[in-house]
Amino acid sequence: MKILVPVKRVVDHNVKIRARPDGSGVELANVKMSMNPFDEISVEQALRLKEAGKASEVVVVSIGPAKAEETLRTALAMGADRAVLVETDASVEPLAVAKILRGVAEAERPGLILVGKQAIDDDCNQTGQMLAGLLGVAQATFASRVEIEDQTARITREVDGGLQTIEVTLPAVVTVDLRLNEPRYASLPNIMKAKKKPLERKTPADFGVDIAPRLRVLWTEEPAGRGAGVKVASARELVAGLRNAGVV
Amino acid sequence: MPILLLAEHAGRSLSDQTAKALTAALKIAGFSGAEIHVLVAGADARPAAEAAARLAGVTKVLLAQDAALAHQLAEPLADLLVALAPAYDVILASATASARNVLPRVAARLDVMQVSDIVEVVSADTFKRPIYAGNAIQTVQSSDATLVITVRAASFAAAAEGGTVPIEAIAGGTSTGLSRFLSDALAVSERPELASARRIVSGGRALGSVETFRDVILPLADTLDAAVGASRAAVDAGYAPNDWQVGQTGKVVAPELYIAVGISGAIQHLAGMKDSKVIVAINKDPEAPIFQVADYGLVGDLFEVLPEFDRALRS
Ligand SMILES: Cc1cc2nc3c(=O)[nH]c(=O)nc-3n(C[C@H](O)[C@H](O)[C@H](O)COP(=O)(O)OP(=O)(O)OC[C@H]3O[C@@H](n4cnc5c(N)ncnc54)[C@H](O)[C@@H]3O)c2cc1C
Ligand SMILES: Nc1ncnc2c1ncn2[C@@H]1O[C@H](COP(=O)(O)O)[C@@H](O)[C@H]1O
Numbered sequence: 019m020k021i022l023v024p025v026k027r028v029v030d031h032n033v034k035i036r037a038r039p040d041g042s043g044v045e046l047a048n049v050k051m052s053m054n055p056f057d058e059i060s061v062e063q064a065l066r067l068k069e070a071g072k073a074s075e076v077v078v079v080s081i082g083p084a085k086a087e088e089t090l091r092t093a094l095a096m097g098a099d100r101a102v103l104v105e106t107d108a109s110v111e112p113l114a115v116a117k118i119l120r121g122v123a124e125a126e127r128p129g130l131i132l133v134g135k136q137a138i139d140d141d142c143n144q145t146g147q148m149l150a151g152l153l154g155v156a157q158a159t160f161a162s163r164v165e166i167e168d169q170t171a172r173i174t175r176e177v178d179g180g181l182q183t184i185e186v187t188l189p190a191v192v193t194v195d196l197r198l199n200e201p202r203y204a205s206l207p208n209i210m211k212a213k214k215k216p217l218e219r220k221t222p223a224d225f226g227v228d229i230a231p232r233l234r235v236l237w238t239e240e241p242a243g244r245g246a247g248v249k250v251a252s253a254r255e256l257v258a259g260l261r262n263a264g265v266v
Numbered sequence: 267m268p269i270l271l272l273a274e275h276a277g278r279s280l281s282d283q284t285a286k287a288l289t290a291a292l293k294i295a296g297f298s299g300a301e302i303h304v305l306v307a308g309a310d311a312r313p314a315a316e317a318a319a320r321l322a323g324v325t326k327v328l329l330a331q332d333a334a335l336a337h338q339l340a341e342p343l344a345d346l347l348v349a350l351a352p353a354y355d356v357i358l359a360s361a362t363a364s365a366r367n368v369l370p371r372v373a374a375r376l377d378v379m380q381v382s383d384i385v386e387v388v389s390a391d392t393f394k395r396p397i398y399a400g401n402a403i404q405t406v407q408s409s410d411a412t413l414v415i416t417v418r419a420a421s422f423a424a425a426a427e428g429g430t431v432p433i434e435a436i437a438g439g440t441s442t443g444l445s446r447f448l449s450d451a452l453a454v455s456e457r458p459e460l461a462s463a464r465r466i467v468s469g470g471r472a473l474g475s476v477e478t479f480r481d482v483i484l485p486l487a488d489t490l491d492a493a494v495g496a497s498r499a500a501v502d503a504g505y506a507p508n509d510w511q512v513g514q515t516g517k518v519v520a521p522e523l524y525i526a527v528g529i530s531g532a533i534q535h536l537a538g539m540k541d542s543k544v545i546v547a548i549n550k551d552p553e554a555p556i557f558q559v560a561d562y563g564l565v566g567d568l569f570e571v572l573p574e575f576d577r578a579l580r581s
Contacts, residue, residue: 029398034533037402044402112370113379136515141397142382144370147340151371156444157340159367162508172448176508177363178461178517179276179452184339186445196515197502232379236392237405244540247561253574256546259562265465265523265544266490266579 019129019166019188020075021064023098024119025057027082027089028139041237053089056134058096058201060194063164064132065097065202072166073130075099079122081115083107087217094212095204101217106229112140114222114229116148121225123153128189130171135160135193146193156186159193268301268325269294270350272359272369275306275314277336282462283360285321285424290387290417291358292323292425297390300355301325307343307438309336315433322428332438337447338364342439344371350436351376351412361416362461369414378410385421399514399537419461420520420541453507460510463493465523468512468539471499472528472549472568479505482569483527486576495519495539497529513538528568531556548572 029035029044030052036045053061064076078093079102080086090101104118123131133146150157162181163174166188174183176195186192204212222229250256260266269291274281284304291302302323306315307330315329328350334342347368351357357372359365361383373380385403386394392407393415460466467487473479479500487494496506498513512519514537524542529535531547531554539545540559547560550567557563564571 031534035398035401044398111379113374113377116374138514139398141399141514142380143366144373144380144382147367147370148374148380150340151344151374156442157367157371158445159340160363175363177452178509179450180507180509181451182337183448183450184337184445185448187443190444196498197508232410233381233406233408235404235406238397238402239405241396241400241403244545244559246558247545247563249557249563249565251564253564253571254578256562256564256575257578260523260544260546263544263561 019073020077020126021067021073022123022126022128022131023057023060023064023076023078023093024133024145025061025078025080025089025093026054026134026137027051027080027086028054028137031055031138037238037240041239043235043238051085053092054134054137056136056194056196059196059198060132060134061093061096061098062199062201063194066199067166077102077126077128079104079119081106081110081118081222090217091212092204094215095209096202097208100215102220103217104220104222104225106222108229109231110222110229111231111233112142112145112148113232114227115145116152117227118222118225119145119149120152121227123149130166130188131191133191133193135195146191150191153191156190157192158184158186158190160195161192162195162197164192164198267353267355268303269356269358270354271302271304272347272357272365273304273306273314273318274360274362274364275308275311277308277310278313280314280317281362282424283362283419284318286419286422287358287360287417288321288323288425289422290384291356293387294356294390295323298355303328305330305350307335307338307346309333319430319433320427322426324431326431327433328436329433330436330438332440334439334441338368339445339447340368340371341442341444343368344375345442346439347372348375354412356413356415358413358415358417360419365416369416373414376412376414378412378414379408380414380416381406381408382416383418384415385418399533400540401533418518420518453509457487458491458493460493460495460517460519463519464521465490465492466495466519466521467492467525467527468495468497468529469500469506469527470497470529471503473500473505476505482572486572489576489579490523497535526556526560527572529556530554531559
């Protein structure tokens, strides 16, 4: 079984972004970029399944600018076998990403597609579900445990009230949550080896996908900040303040 | 055409997330003049439908009951919504785990881009939504024929109850055979629900163990009749269950009072609580970023401060 893992290049999670004062977007010049943290987890999960003999090949795919090759090389250095870069400088919405991924999946025929639960830039939390809908296959979102049987996968999901366990027929799309695993670091020799692993270049047009956005971004701003309040010296003073504010 | 609001419910009881999403639906209706229908989909959900029928502003409740809908599995629920979609301009729901699971699947099948997690309705097709863990707010205008929207419930007050409207039974889904429910491990608690609580006490990594979390945080929560939250670090370490996590990737809350105990205030945590009305931070590090958003900051060792705090509250 082949596993397909989409990985997105995003602003590193440690960076505190700034909105441009003219409302035109978020300042991305000279900002550190990394693999979306959820995608590191899905790459790790794919590798563990391969190491456990449940998968034969791990293919990673990214839709983004030429520099997304770095993100793919990181995944290859972690241990993925090969990569597909669907190159575009446009910003591509989840719906179009899902359509391109459908094209990749139709060509690759993976038994399992492991997608991040959410990209930490757009915070959309929808690409995996969209892909499953487009492919007409089962989905299991927010996975904190993944077990592969023959033709099925047993997935424990993080839901609002706790945990839910379901079984899905393969092929399926699984979106991964943060507690699924701890992703490995790529070792220096593996980083060197990753440079030689195969990376195929495509464009959205190769999959016949129109990436024109459906949502027009009219304005981007920073939220109204909240000023720091007062420091209190004791628990008694704290309670007095809270009583004054009418919240206790 | 009307707006379809997908209800959040636990079988027999309606979640107040529905009334909050209804407020967003009413704002859209204020621009478009549309009627609002609520869909209650489940196996044994008539009481939830009856509660939905009492919400002010709803014109009709659709009740779809089928064993296939018992656990809100994405595939049969999406089939049902896609079948209903041609009669609606807008399909929306509170951004619960269940809605975030199913609505993007519906959106893709309708060939529309979902507008996730809206915090404000600007006009019938224009919304504000947070990006980058809430560090920026985008105003987006949709050009799609059907709008599929999830609503950040913490940003909207619950709609009131009104009269009662008719409940129409409709055909439920059928099982797709793609997925099967196996089991639930859901917490049962007497405490207020995190998503709707008026007060929340949250613990972080500083609590150190599941026992101390229980012995230190829970009594304070009891005194305040508060829900309990946690940072990701506390959940990852096993001090608190996953459904208590507050933040960018956990629950987003906006209670009247949020007390962060031994939580540093990483942007991903702030993303989930910085719209609370009053924030209290208790942390031994005076430089902890949580103090930058706290209305009341108390620098000190939580193990000394919390018992005193509890005593002072009771006196
Ligand atoms: C993609 C991604 C998503 C994330 N999503 C979330 C999310 O949804 N929610 C979330 O919370 N985090 C999230 N995180 C993690 C986040 O970045 C932080 O790591 C996390 O919030 C830290 O938790 P903490 O404050 O409990 O721990 P720490 O940062 O370790 O802070 C512990 C604090 O306790 C204080 N302390 C220690 N001992 C005491 C004492 N005795 N008395 C008083 N104070 C004491 C310390 O001074 C410190 O400030 C996410 C991270 C990533 C990368
Ligand atoms: N441009 C992209 N390239 C590859 N994968 C993507 C891209 N955008 C989104 N994804 C995948 O979809 C997940 C969820 O993204 P989103 O729906 O935008 O929150 C990410 O964690 C990735 O796994």
